[in-house]
Amino acid sequence: MKRHFRKISAGRTTFLLVSLLIILAMCLGTAGCTGEQTSPAQGADITAPALKETIDSVMSQNVYKYATWGMMAQDLDSGEVVLAMNDDMLFTPGSTTKVFTVSTVLETLGPDYRFVTPVYREDDTLILVASGDLAMGGRERADGTLEFTNSDHVDAGPFGSCILTETDPLSGLNDLAAQVAASGISSADDVIIDDRLFETMFFADDNPVTPIVINDNLIDITIAPGKEGEPAQVNWRPKSSAYTLENAIITGAAGSDKMLSIPDYTGKETITISGTMPLDAAPVNITSHVMVPGIFARSLFIDALENAGVQVMAPTVGDNPVTKLPEKDSYAPENRVAERTSPPFSEYAKVTLKVSQNLYANCLLGIMTAHEGLTNPELGIYGEGLFLESAGVDLNSLSLNDGEGSTDNRISPQAAIALVSYMAGTDNYEILKDAMPLFGVDGTLHSAAEPGELGYGQIHAKTGTSLGMDMSGNFFAYARGLLGYMKTANGTDLGFVIYVNNVAGLSSMEDIFEVISDVNHITVAMYEYL
Numbered sequence: 049m050k051r052h053f054r055k056i057s058a059g060r061t062t063f064l065l066v067s068l069l070i071i072l073a074m075c076l077g078t079a080g081c082t083g084e085q086t087s088p089a090q091g092a093d094i095t096a097p098a099l100k101e102t103i104d105s106v107m108s109q110n111v112y113k114y115a116t117w118g119m120m121a122q123d124l125d126s127g128e129v130v131l132a133m134n135d136d137m138l139f140t141p142g143s144t145t146k147v148f149t150v151s152t153v154l155e156t157l158g159p160d161y162r163f164v165t166p167v168y169r170e171d172d173t174l175i176l177v178a179s180g181d182l183a184m185g186g187r188e189r190a191d192g193t194l195e196f197t198n199s200d201h202v203d204a205g206p207f208g209s210c211i212l213t214e215t216d217p218l219s220g221l222n223d224l225a226a227q228v229a230a231s232g233i234s235s236a237d238d239v240i241i242d243d244r245l246f247e248t249m250f251f252a253d254d255n256p257v258t259p260i261v262i263n264d265n266l267i268d269i270t271i272a273p274g275k276e277g278e279p280a281q282v283n284w285r286p287k288s289s290a291y292t293l294e295n296a297i298i299t300g301a302a303g304s305d306k307m308l309s310i311p312d313y314t315g316k317e318t319i320t321i322s323g324t325m326p327l328d329a330a331p332v333n334i335t336s337h338v339m340v341p342g343i344f345a346r347s348l349f350i351d352a353l354e355n356a357g358v359q360v361m362a363p364t365v366g367d368n369p370v371t372k373l374p375e376k377d378s379y380a381p382e383n384r385v386a387e388r389t390s391p392p393f394s395e396y397a398k399v400t401l402k403v404s405q406n407l408y409a410n411c412l413l414g415i416m417t418a419h420e421g422l423t424n425p426e427l428g429i430y431g432e433g434l435f436l437e438s439a440g441v442d443l444n445s446l447s448l449n450d451g452e453g454s455t456d457n458r459i460s461p462q463a464a465i466a467l468v469s470y471m472a473g474t475d476n477y478e479i480l481k482d483a484m485p486l487f488g489v490d491g492t493l494h495s496a497a498e499p500g501e502l503g504y505g506q507i508h509a510k511t512g513t514s515l516g517m518d519m520s521g522n523f524f525a526y527a528r529g530l531l532g533y534m535k536t537a538n539g540t541d542l543g544f545v546i547y548v549n550n551v552a553g554l555s556s557m558e559d560i561f562e563v564i565s566d567v568n569h570i571t572v573a574m575y576e577y578l
Contacts, residue, residue, distance in 0.1 A: 120461035142512020145453030185220025217263035225352035227386035246414035252454030272331035290347035342368035402491030409451035
């Protein structure tokens with residue numbers, strides 16, 4: 049099991065010092081860093097002099113003294129490369145890696161692929177067979193689209209507060225439970241989650257990669273101050289008879305530090321949250337990460353069945369009894385008592401890219417593997433490699449180790465442009481482009497520009513941010529990147545990528561925002577001058 053406690057790449061932090069945590073995945077429109085000019089963009093192939101001047105002004109700042117930049121842009125109609133800088137070097141890509149993951153699934157399983165989750169009755173046991181449905185109805189609106197927020201709860205762990213969706217995270221389980229009751233079943237001895245579609249495992253992100261996902265395998269916790277010296281106000285979702293929250297968070301004086309400790313959910317009946325919440329603090333939504341997805345889903349499904357009028361003799365508390373399962377894939381069709389079909393994969397692509405959903409991206413590797421009759425999600429990387437090679441990407445120009453975009457990955461600008469250029473010629477081009485964050489409008493780029501500013505609503509790009517801490521206690525930016533498409537002010541359709549790696553000595557959150565802003569500034573200059 050890999051665990052990265054010091055690195056942040058849209059992953060999670062179990063114990064939260066919320067006063068220091070921010071939504072780093074957002075791109076802010078603030079001014080760039082200032083400092084001495086030390087490293088202009090020499091040797092770069094840039095067709096627009098004004099763009100080169102902008103790039104020089106950014107790169108020459110002292111904050112980038114030890115950093116490395118790489119970028120590339122290609123006219124999608126003519127194929128002309130209009131910008132190239134260190135395009136044959138390998139970079140830490142951050143979550144721009146997800147573009148590779150999602151593109152592979154779009155081209156191999158297709159944008160209309162749907163997850164079908166059945167429930168079977170075997171003797172007197174109800175078995176939900178996990179299909180890999182990453183939302184299980186929990187984000188689904190009435191029109192079949194999946195809801196996300198621009199500060200989605202997938203970032204509530206490491207990055208502070210979030211905005212919860214309005215959809216019911218248990219709607220999928222409730223639907224299946226209602227179908228079970230409608231089939232005439234009034235009782236069951238036990239409930240099992242069959243999670244054998246692919247092996248549960250970990251990549252760099254600490255969330256288990258699993259075929260059963262309820263509420264993104266998160267427990268959403270809302271915390272608000274109470275009276276000074278008294279417990280804070282706490283609520284959570286989803287509720288379950290299998291667990292409860294014990295609130296040991298005390299309301300501190302106005303202006304005091306906010307310090308919150310939120311443990312993972314490991315199947316215990318009590319989740320104890322602790323810390324202090326300032327009297328004048330705004331309510332926050334943060335999360336507890338579910339480390340036992342099968343147990344979590346089983347208890348929630350038992351509750352749903354009970355609410356639908358199906359009495360379950362087994363308690364909700366306890367292990368998911370997978371040893372009682374019949375042989376894999378041996379279920380008889382006549383024993384199927386419920387079934388749920390998901391929205392098309394194109395909707396999942398939006399959630400994966402717009403909010404940078406690590407769990408979805410990693411699980412997609414397992415889903416692709418399962419469709420080849422295998423069970424090890426790591427083998428999905430090799431399937432991804434087969435697709436990328438067929439798309440004309442030189443496999444020596446990148447190295448992928450997961451779906452999410454941890455610091456274990458390397459991508460060259462040439463590989464990135466080869467992929468987005470290939471996808472621009474496929475039927476899935478518009479789907480992929482529309483699934484990316486839109487500059488100034490939504491996802492992790494929703495704050496990048498205001499209406500009327502250059503580039504607003506014209507740049508579709510996946511962000512990538514990987515951060516750590518150095519020996520001095522400063523932030524270290526392993527990567528900031530953007531990969532995607534734009535229609536420039538001149539009407540040119542471009543595929544583009546920008547990476548900056550190894551930015552040292554970032555002493556404050558403002559410094560990090562300025563790096564993000566500098567990458568945005570170059571992106572807008574591409575839009576203006578190319």
